Amino acid sequence: MAAPKHPFTAWLISHQALRLKDRLYTYNVVPDNLCCLCALATESHTYVFPDCTYTKQVMQIIDTDLGAHLIPANMLQQIKRRRWSRLRKNVTTATILAVWYTVWLQRNDAWFNHMLLSPSMVARQITTSL
Template sequence: MVKVNWTKFVWIKDALPKHCFIGWLVMHGRLLTRDRLKRMGITMDDTCILCDSAPESHAHLFFACIFSQKCLQLLSQTLGCHLPTVGWTAWWLSQSFRSQVQKRSVAAHLLSLIHAIWWCRNRCRLEGYLPRPETVLAHVVHGIKL
């Protein structure tokens, strides 16, 4: 297994601190996803609330969920680069970004998207409302521009 220093990916000056923090929790598998809540005996249902087709884990929620994949696809189009839904370690290590600014920009957008997906998941769970992926992307891009 390839060891990656995710610190340089997560803690960047171009991202909001709350995006960095959520990204750090995701990289360490520490968010209370439904699979973790089920193991703790807090809930009986571990089904992903965004797609209703698989158990909600970090890997599923942020990379394999149909909703998240659509968001990643839209972000890929916006950034003009291919963002994978699997194999993040190999992809990040293989990237030859034109500059550190471009590398930080891609990381900031991804961290913002991770935060937005977590926000959507919680909003859907608590309020029963799931925004469209296009709305999520607009929120991500707007947050980065600020």
């Protein structure tokens, strides 16, 4: 149900293949390794997607709309184990993948264009595009 770019981005996240600041900092490409979204911790795959405060805020808004009540650490495994209909599982998974993709786009906008939308605007963008 997801657009092809969403699962591909999720695959890159799961294989830690995105070019985030933690890796770029080790090669002296960037001056710091702080998260572009919240600037509270080192920007890494394990931080940006489940733990970043920006990502958590977007997911909290989306999760409230979905009524899924998922814990950020292992959302896809939780969906798999739930006794939901196949349609609900697919819609929830597609929504999470859309969140990850959109957060990645927002991270890039924050880094390259120095622009960052509020989490509520990003969540609205995701829900209207689905």
